[in-house]
Each structure stands twice: as structure tokens, then as C-alpha cells.
Amino acid sequence: MKLQNDLILRAARGEKTERTPVWLMRQAGRVLPEYRKVREKMGGFKELVETPEFACEVTLQPVDILGVDAAIIFSDILVLPEAMGLPYQMIEAKGPWFEKTIKTQADIDKLHIAQADDLQYVLDAISLTKEALAGKVPLIGFAGAPWTIFAYMTEGSGSKTFSVAKRFLYTQPKLAHALLGKITQSTIHYLIAQVKAGADMVQLFDSWAGVLSPAQYKEFALPYLAEICREVKKTKEVPITVFAKDAFFARKDLAAIPCDTIGLDWTMDIAESKALIGPGKTLQGNMDPCLLYADEEVIYRETLQMLNAFGPHRHIANLGHGLYPDTEKSKVKFFVDTIKEFKFQSNTVHAQS
Amino acid sequence: MKLQNDLILRAARGEKTERTPVWLMRQAGRVLPEYRKVREKMGGFKELVETPEFACEVTLQPVDILGVDAAIIFSDILVLPEAMGLPYQMIEAKGPWFEKTIKTQADIDKLHIAQADDLQYVLDAISLTKEALAGKVPLIGFAGAPWTIFAYMTEGSGSKTFSVAKRFLYTQPKLAHALLGKITQSTIHYLIAQVKAGADMVQLFDSWAGVLSPAQYKEFALPYLAEICREVKKTKEVPITVFAKDAFFARKDLAAIPCDTIGLDWTMDIAESKALIGPGKTLQGNMDPCLLYADEEVIYRETLQMLNAFGPHRHIANLGHGLYPDTEKSKVKFFVDTIKEFKFQSNTVHAQS
Numbered sequence: 001m002k003l004q005n006d007l008i009l010r011a012a013r014g015e016k017t018e019r020t021p022v023w024l025m026r027q028a029g030r031v032l033p034e035y036r037k038v039r040e041k042m043g044g045f046k047e048l049v050e051t052p053e054f055a056c057e058v059t060l061q062p063v064d065i066l067g068v069d070a071a072i073i074f075s076d077i078l079v080l081p082e083a084m085g086l087p088y089q090m091i092e093a094k095g096p097w098f099e100k101t102i103k104t105q106a107d108i109d110k111l112h113i114a115q116a117d118d119l120q121y122v123l124d125a126i127s128l129t130k131e132a133l134a135g136k137v138p139l140i141g142f143a144g145a146p147w148t149i150f151a152y153m154t155e156g157s158g159s160k161t162f163s164v165a166k167r168f169l170y171t172q173p174k175l176a177h178a179l180l181g182k183i184t185q186s187t188i189h190y191l192i193a194q195v196k197a198g199a200d201m202v203q204l205f206d207s208w209a210g211v212l213s214p215a216q217y218k219e220f221a222l223p224y225l226a227e228i229c230r231e232v233k234k235t236k237e238v239p240i241t242v243f244a245k246d247a248f249f250a251r252k253d254l255a256a257i258p259c260d261t262i263g264l265d266w267t268m269d270i271a272e273s274k275a276l277i278g279p280g281k282t283l284q285g286n287m288d289p290c291l292l293y294a295d296e297e298v299i300y301r302e303t304l305q306m307l308n309a310f311g312p313h314r315h316i317a318n319l320g321h322g323l324y325p326d327t328e329k330s331k332v333k334f335f336v337d338t339i340k341e342f343k344f345q346s347n348t349v350h351a352q353s
Numbered sequence: 354m355k356l357q358n359d360l361i362l363r364a365a366r367g368e369k370t371e372r373t374p375v376w377l378m379r380q381a382g383r384v385l386p387e388y389r390k391v392r393e394k395m396g397g398f399k400e401l402v403e404t405p406e407f408a409c410e411v412t413l414q415p416v417d418i419l420g421v422d423a424a425i426i427f428s429d430i431l432v433l434p435e436a437m438g439l440p441y442q443m444i445e446a447k448g449p450w451f452e453k454t455i456k457t458q459a460d461i462d463k464l465h466i467a468q469a470d471d472l473q474y475v476l477d478a479i480s481l482t483k484e485a486l487a488g489k490v491p492l493i494g495f496a497g498a499p500w501t502i503f504a505y506m507t508e509g510s511g512s513k514t515f516s517v518a519k520r521f522l523y524t525q526p527k528l529a530h531a532l533l534g535k536i537t538q539s540t541i542h543y544l545i546a547q548v549k550a551g552a553d554m555v556q557l558f559d560s561w562a563g564v565l566s567p568a569q570y571k572e573f574a575l576p577y578l579a580e581i582c583r584e585v586k587k588t589k590e591v592p593i594t595v596f597a598k599d600a601f602f603a604r605k606d607l608a609a610i611p612c613d614t615i616g617l618d619w620t621m622d623i624a625e626s627k628a629l630i631g632p633g634k635t636l637q638g639n640m641d642p643c644l645l646y647a648d649e650e651v652i653y654r655e656t657l658q659m660l661n662a663f664g665p666h667r668h669i670a671n672l673g674h675g676l677y678p679d680t681e682k683s684k685v686k687f688f689v690d691t692i693k694e695f696k697f698q699s700n701t702v703h704a705q706s
Contacts, residue, residue, distance in 0.1 A: 213619045
């Protein structure tokens with residue numbers, strides 16, 4: 001089915017677009033009263049993720065309500081370690097928790113390399129959503145980056161320092177590579193299956209990239225990200241985004257792996273990031289989610305400043321992190337509308353590019 | 354009293370030193386069994402901080418046990434907001450918690466600008482420690498940076514996002530400046546009092562610098578840091594260190610304020626930081642605290658790499674964050690000894706400088 005709006009795909013491929021496309025990380029979620037209503041019907045977050053009809057319903061909501069240029073399948077990066085043999089619970093107000101964690105070679109040996117049908121419920125949600133979208137906007141699939149999945153599998157929960165996961169890297173580097181290899185293989189299977197089920201592009205979330213040193217990121221994160229991009233693209237040439245939150249130090253290295261788009265957070269200066277990354281990649285981001293607490297005048301001013309700093313091409317507008325749940329829906333809509341209505345002045349375009 | 358070891362003061366002033374001096378953030382703390390013994394005698398962390406004899410005892414411990422080149426007074430950055438009228442509790446395994454937080458102009462009006470004698474127990478601990486040190490090594494005093502203190506006073510606790518504190522900046526910028534002004538005045542009084550009581554140098558901890566955007570850091574953090582440095586130095590020319598954790602984007606701006614030393618965390622590349630900051634400041638840091646989980650061979654190799662990257666002058670060796678409580682004391686000692694025993698080869702020195 002031909003897409004009616006393929007702005008995001010064209011922007012990701014480096015083609016010129018009539019305007020800057022926009023979507024928001026966590027656009028399907030608590031910010032929308034419509035989501036909270038579906039959520040109340042379900043037992044909890046995981047039940048929602050695991051029920052394709054409901055995952056599809058909440059995935060579609062922001063497309064209709066906020067008018068964003070893409071849907072992103074409602075799911076969680078932790079479905080993958082679960083498919084590999086480490087089940088997790090999502091504890092209200094606390095976050096994810098794993099009853100088993102990976103400590104030894106034997107633990108790694110016991111892990112299963114995930115295959116497509118291990119995550120059939122996600123693939124079903126993607127197929128359903130793709131059909132329901134009827135070509136309105138592209139559908140984004142996603143997975144966690146291997147380091148971030150490794151961090152949860154060894155730490156067992158969120159953490160400010162991820163010192164257990166990092167201890168593993170420092171004390172058992174060979175074992176760490178073995179585990180990262182298994183996660184990478186599983187992720188490749190998973191993302192290829194998502195693309196086959198209908199995902200038009202995919203994103204890798206490296207949420208805990210920022211706790212590593214630059215040298216560790218080079219050793220334990222980048223090669224696996226590159227491998228995933230290469231292998232997924234062998235099956236189908238879909239655009240791939242890598243968002244390595246807080247990894248300001250990895251921008252230049254990310255430019256060298258075969259992804260199409262690099263996500264930036266709000267601490268990363270736009271001009272500096274463009275210079276570091278070069279013209280070969282599309283950039284995604286990077287507004288501070290807290291800006292959406294401000295009044296419309298401030299949101300408008302800061303959004304225009306962001307758009308002008310990125311320039312008219314190779315930019316997918318987004319936040320620099322997921323939407324915070326206490327953001328007002330009307331402010332989110334105002335941010336999206338501001339981006340969609342903005343026209344680059346041709347003089348400005350020349351001055352910026 | 355003349356100091357027997359003033360390496361750290363000389364390094365901070367940019368003078369050449371025979372070897373690289375070293376101390377560790379959180380060197381007095383749970384890593385030392387000797388600390389845990391004192392702690393067991395007390396009711397809790399706050400009682401320890403508020404009892405000068407005990408604060409003095411644990412401040413001295415790492416000087417004797419680890420052989421570091423400075424003592425840092427055992428205290429907490431949150432004693433200042435408490436002195437201003439916002440009492441806090443330190444909740445085991447959870448961190449600090451404030452029962453009242455700042456929301457309105459009226460809340461700010463009610464705050465007291467802290468004076469020296471509001472924190473007499475810290476000053477007494479400094480005097481006692483200074484006397485007990487008998488000139489062995491310098492004593493470091495400290496305070497939180499205004500933005501970090503503001504973040505706790507408005508958020509009321511630690512947070513991954515500090516979205517309440519940032520919402521304040523975006524929605525009530527004038528009020529935010531009024532509060533930052535009061536915190537700054539209090540901090541100036543407090544640090545001058547610390548210096549008068551015997552602190553040989555002082556450090557400002559901007560622990561939550563990294564959640565701000567570069568533009569917000571310029572507006573809400575840097576001017577107050579600069580004001581504190583200027584005002585403290587009017588009373589006495591003590592070296593001042595600013596450690597803005599995760600604020601990689603502020604390195605160049607920090608080089609322009611009248612501090613002497615800039616702290617780096619382990620995500621900040623050393624050569625790049627030197628280039629950004631220039632030769633006018635001493636750098637402090639920046640080993641990943643998780644390195645100390647590794648075996649001695651790895652610690653040795655990485656420590657030498659760090660020392661060589663910083664070069665022989667204008668460097669105070671430290672971690673890029675506080676010691677993690679589950680680090681083995683023997684590894685900490687090995688790290689300190691490696692630094693103290695290291696000799697720059699004159700060829701290397703030329704190649705590095």
C-alpha cells in the first residue's frame with residue numbers, strides 16, 4: 001500500500017522534504033487521556049504490550065490526536081530479554097525488574113537466541129497496526145540497543161550508575177562480548193521480523209549509552225549497533241535510527257556505522273552535532289521534553305530556534321527523550337503543530353545550510 | 354601552620370609538581386570499614402554530619418588509610434538549604450527528601466539567607482580537622498552549586514529527570530533567578546566561613562548540571578558559579594574547583610569563570626577537554642569509579658593511560674564521580690598508590706605537553 005505521508009522516510013534517506021517531519025518518543029502513552037482509558041481496561045502495562053488489539057489501538061491514537069508524521073508500535077525494549085529467557089515485571093512507579101540476572105557463562109549458555117516467532121504478539125500488533133493505518137503514515141518498529149539490553153540483563157533493573165553492568169564489562173569482558181553477541185543475534189532476528197510484519201523504519205534505543213566511557217562505548221556498543229544495521233539492511237533497505245542518549249562522545253563514531261538517522265538529546269548542541277556527524281546522516285530530535293511545561297510563547301520561540309538550527313533537510317523533529325507523563329496534551333499538540341506549520345524562509349535556508 | 358604536602362594547592366594554582374596529586378570524591382565513606390564502624394555508633398548519616406568530633410574522625414580516615422593528598426570535610430551539600438529553612442532527611446537506600454519544597458514567591462520570601470553561624474557545626478568540624486591534620490595535607494571545603502541546590506529545593510528529592518525543577522525554570526524564570534540569587538548569597542557566606550575556619554581550597558559540586566540544556570546552563574548556572582568564585586576570592590585567594598557532572602557542553606564556558614580547577618567525569622575525553630578548556634585551568638578527574646571493580650592489572654593500565662593523557666602538570670587525579678560504596682578498599686588503595694608512584698618519563702612529558 002502506498003503511503004500518503006512518507007515525509008519521515010524521505011527525510012531519513014536524505015531526500016528533500018516540503019517541511020520537517022515530526023513524531024515524539026512516547027507519543028503513545030500517559031500524556032493522552034485516550035491511552036489512560038485503554039490502560040484502565042487492562043491489568044497493566046505488560047498486558048497492554050502483549051495484547052495486539054490494544055497495542056494497535058494505542059499506537060494509532062497519537063496519529064489521529066496529535067497529527068504526528070509516524071506511528072511507533074507500542075511495546076517495550078524488554079520484550080527481547082524476556083524472549084531470550086529472562087522474564088521481567090514492570091513495577092508501577094519503580095520501573096522494570098528481573099527476577100533472574102546474568103552473572104556467569106552458564107547463565108549465558110542457558111539463554112535462547114530469540115527467533116521471530118518468540119515475539120509473535122509484537123509482530124501481530126505491527127501487522128494489525130499497519131493495516132489499520134491504511135497508508136496514512138509510516139510505522140516505526142524498534143528494539144533496545146545491545147548495550148542497553150545487556151545493562152538490564154545484568155543489573156536486573158534501572159539504576160543511576162548501572163555499576164553492576166559496568167562491573168561485568170570491567171571484570172569479565174570476554175563473557176560480556178559473548179552476551180552482547182547473543183543479544184545482537186536476537187535483535188537482528190527481531191528487527192527483520194518487524195520489517196517483514198510491516199515496520200517501515202526501525203529505531204535502536206541505547207537508553208543507557210551515557211554511563212559508559214568513550215572507550216567502553218567503542219568496544220561494547222558500537223560494533224554491535226553496526227552489525228545490526230548491516231544485517232537488517234541485507235533483508236530490506238529500511239531506514240534505521242540509532243538514539244544513544246547522553247552519548248555525546250559517540251556522535252562522530254555513530255556517523256561511521258550504516259544507520260540513516262542519529263538521535264540527539266537536548267544537551268547536544270545542534271550546530272556542533274551537525275559538524276561532528278557530517279552531511280551523510282539525518283538527525284532526529286532534540287527538544288528538551290520539559291520545554292512542553294512552558295507557555296505557548298516560549299514553546300513557539302524555542303521550537304523555531306530548533307528548526308532553524310537543524311535547517312530544512314535531513315531533520316526529523318522530535319524530543320531529546322520520551323514525553324514526560326505529566327505533560328499537557330494541548331502543549332504537545334501545539335509543539336507538533338508549530339513544526340508542521342513552519343516554513344523555512346529561503347534566505348534563512350541559505351544562511352543556515 | 355605550614356603544610357607538609359601542598360601538592361594539590363600547587364597543582365590547582367598551575368605550579369609544577371613533583372608528581373600528580375590525588376584525592377577521591379567520597380573517599381570518606383562506606384568504602385572504609387573504619388567509616389562503617391563510626392557510622393554504626395551514630396544514629397545515621399545526618400547525625401554523623403552534625404557531630405563535629407565524628408565528622409572530623411571520618412574526614413581524617415582516608416588520609417591515614419588511603420594516603421590521599423587532601424582531606425575533604427565530611428558533610429553534605431544539603432546542609433545549606435536546611436540552613437536556609439528547608440530541612441531534609443536522608444532516607445536509607447533512597448537518598449535525600451525534603452518535606453517542604455519551593456513553589457512560589459512567598460516560599461522564596463520566607464527563605465533565610467544563610468549566615469556563617471547557621472552552619473557552625475560544619476565550621477567546628479573544619480577547625481577540629483584542620484588542627485588534627487597538623488599540616489599533613491590540605492583540607493578541602495565544599496558546597497553544592499546553586500543550580501544543584503535549587504534542583505533539590507524545588508524537586509524535593511533526587512530524580513532521574515528533575516522535571517519539577519526544570520519546569521520551574523521554564524515557567525517561572527524570574528522567580529528561579531530570585532531563588533538562585535538567595536542560594537548564591539548563602540553559598541558565598543558559607544564558603545567564606547569555611548575558608549576562615551581552615552579550608553585550604555573549596556569545591557562546588559554541580560551534581561545535576563547534566564540535566565540542563567546548554568542554554569539553560571548558561572542562564573541559570575554559570576553566572577552564579579562565577580559570582581561565588583569572585584566573592585570568595587575577595588576574602589582570600591583560595592583555589593576553587595567546579596565540578597559540573599555530565600555538563601560536557603559547559604567546559605568552554607567554565608574555563609571563562611574565575612575558578613582554578615575544573616572537574617571532569619569519565620565520559621569527557623581528556624585531550625578534547627584540555628583543548629576546550631585551555632592551559633589556564635587545572636583539570637581534576639576523571640576515572641570511571643567502576644574501573645575499581647577490575648583486577649589490578651586493568652586498574653594499573655587504565656590509570657597510567659589517564660595520567661599520560663592529562664600530562665604531568667595542572668592535573669589533580671580523582672575519579673569522575675564519587676567512590677561507589679561496594680568498592681574494595683584494597684583496590685582504592687592500589688589506584689591511589691599507582692598514581693603516587695608514577696613517574697612521567699621526560700620524553701613522554703614533552704610528547705604530552
